Amino acid sequence: MKQKTRSAASQWKLADLHLHTPASSDYQEPQVGYLDVLQRSEARGLDIIAFTDHNTLAGYRRMREEIEQYELLERLGRLANEEKARLTEYRRLLTKILVLPGFEFTATFGFHILAIFPPEKTARELEHLLLTLRVPSHLIDSGSSTVGATADVLSAYQLIDESGGLVMAAHANSSNGVAMRGFSFGGQTKIAFTQSEHLHALEVTDLDQKGRRSSAGFFDGTKPEYPRRMHVVQGSDAHRLRPDPGNKKNLGIGDRATQLLLQDTTFQAMKELFLSHDFARARPYWPVSDTQLDFIQQAREAGPTIVQGFHASMAIRGGELHDVITDVCALANTNGGTLYVGLSGDPKDPVLGVPNPNKAVDQLQREIAKKITPPINCQVDTQETKGRTVIRVLVPKGDDPPYAVDDNKIYVREEAETGLAVRDEIVQLVLRGKPRAAERAAPAAAEPAEAPALAAAAAPPRTGVEIVGSEERGAIRYFTLRDLRNGNLVKNVTRDSARRLWHYAISQHVALPQDPIKAVVMWQGELGLLREQKRREGRRFDLVQRSDTGVRFYYGVTEDGIHGEWKRLVKTDAE
Secondary structure, eight states, X not given: OOOOOOEEEEEEEEEEEEEOOTTSTTOSOTTOOHHHHHHHHHHTTOSEEEEEEETOOHHHHHHHHHHHHHHHHHHTTXXXXXXXXXXXXXXXXXXXXXXXXXXXXXXXXXXXXEEEOOTTSOHHHXXXXXXXXXXXXXXXXXXXXXXXXXXXXXXXXXXXXXXXXXXXXXXXXXXXXXXXXXXXXXXXXXXXXXXXXXXXXXXXXXXXXXXXXXXXXXXSSOSTTOOSOOOEEOOOOBSXXXXXXXXXXXXXXXXXXXXXXXXXXXXXXXXXXXXXXXTTSEEEEOTTOSOOOOHHXXXXXXXXXXXXXXXXXXXXXXXXXXXXXXXXHHHHHTTOEEXXXXXXXXXXXXXXXXXXXXXXXHHHHHHHHHHEESOOOOEEEXXXXXXXXXXXXXXXXXSSOOOEETTTBOEEEETTEEEEOOHHHHHHHHHHHXXXXXXXXXXXXXXGGGSOXXXXXXXOOSSSEEEEEXXXXXXXXXXXXXXXXXXXXXXXXXXXXXXXHHHHHHHHHHTSOSSXXXXXXXXXXXXXXXXEEEETTEEEEEEEEEETTEEXXXXXXXXXXXXXXXXXXXXXXXX
């Protein structure tokens, strides 16, 4: 029996993509039937659900088998009245709710991965995939989360993705999640598990929290070691129809759901959303709340970053439109991101909005196409916040850099600042745009390995700039800086030509006393704190490190760049 596909203008659809059924061995209400699951889903207003039992398709397969049995009896004229009523109810509900097959796979180390597929996928195909993922054949129907040595996380992501599935890291920040706290696996492993190109979204349990410690804030693309912004959603992980009155952690169907802005209620439309760079088309939903997330206000609270910026206006007179265009160019050359036009980055300021928004969108699209080369495929649309219409520009990380304004002005993004690229940065952009074979042949200056060796020493911070050295040529002092986000060296920077952060670093560095060690406010082993600044977007530090080769100075380090031994020095719990 085919489920109905509906087409319409984009609408918010309510989805719970993590539901268990009695086919999971730990289901808490074994007397529940599959029709009960659908009826409860309807009662919670859900438009899309996924059956994701532990390492099995048994739940989805049994529901389909029940329906097929009723349909066979109907064709034979042997359908009893009660069976006819159940078949009619199944048909009604499956016309109203998109039910997707899937499973919650247990990878090595016990990490859980959600695999969700279109309804056209047969149970036989997906059970074959489970066998390929090394779920033992004798456990394929058990619905157990403990199935022995299966595939590793990255192999599972790839196999599920290449099989046409939607891949989500289940409750990523919590127990059995790939980003859970307290699990002793290396940082590079966590990066790989949450940044893989085969991973489409992270399912988390803390979307009701704000701030830098929340999962949504952590995976927003601003962290230097986590540059890929991830879609972050929530699901109920329901093992029962209704919440457990004796344990609030045992949620029922739809108790923790996600709204998705879709044009069609189909698997294909949903997967297209998770493949897109539009992170405003998914938002958390809680039935007890009448107010939904204003993602623009949430963005303003985070403030300008390396992946987002704000412009109160795009007027031609005054240069505001030019500033928007340069930001588009800079984001494309750096890590992509989002721009908002019609409001400042201060959440306390009133939202101004954009007059004639449709005309403004057309104008901005023309200017981007006219001014930026090579072409960059941006999405420009309008959004509502605080009763005003603003413009949003989604800028992808370009795959053909460097991008230039007016053919010869190349801009890059450094934290929350846009500036003209210098020679060494342009070289790095050119190398990024070449095939990988050319990258492998790149000169040593492109490699972070140029940093001085620090045997058994703390690694440098991950944001800010390092003053590597300087030399006098004529009456001018030229500095060599290292971008701590990517390790790239930038040479021949003068105090007058430097961008804001570089200018700050150089100014602070030249102001140090002749014996700079005496200027350090606090030492902890080989690490030292020069100064700390408290800013609206968080703390910023100037740091110093002693090594066998001398002293290294790091300026403008944000909390995102603090890790390892540096945490104890500056007393922060940053990741």
